[in-house]
Amino acid sequence: MLCGHGLFRAYLHKIGKLEKPDCVYCGNDRDDALHTFFECSRWIEERQKLQSEVGVLTPETIINVMLGSGVHWEVIASYVETILRQKKVEETKLAARETAT
Template identity: 45%
Template sequence: MAAVQRRGPLRVTCAYRTVSEEAVLVIAGAAPIDLLTFERATLYNVKINGDNSNEARARLKKETLHISGWLSRKHGETDFYLTQLLTGHGQFNAYLFKMNLHRTPTWKYCPDKIDDAEHTFFECDRWKDYRSSTEEILGARLSPRAW
């Protein structure tokens, strides 16, 4: 069932099939099927014991979704580019090299650095202007530790 459930989030997030099930479910904002099954079974038991309230349903749903901070975010939708950044699976030479699709894990602008998501987004001089304007808008310095 998890394999079937995985197909939807892969398409919603435009993720590569190499992204783990757990990661793609979090990015898509979906709960794993085993947690949903446990939630439904618990809800059934609660109903049998006489508690058919909306509060019980809400409590069980909250217990199921430990990723509520991500699900309730107000800063936009996920797309192909954000998915690549969050997973590291994308048009980064380090990933392409690992998949035997590129000769080296480095990039032409930074030949001494591994071209991965962290380097591209947080360190690479090629994208310094974009990073600076984003930091100016946010009023904070971007760093992988702050995420």
């Protein structure tokens, strides 16, 4: 998550795997880790649940919050895993539809 590698369309675009770096969920022009975990409207429900447990998170505070408590570490890690798992499922379905057409 912190390095921005993985199932982020901006990264996949950068390495030549995708034509465009945009977010397929909300139309933002750049789907990267910052957008996915802190901004994208697709994940608002998950983000609200997370913040109800650990407080408001920003890119500047997330590391301190994670390191401040084992419980916070687990909750944030679960948030990230949940989103990345769901993105993988949805991206796989999207790629299959694009291949079929």
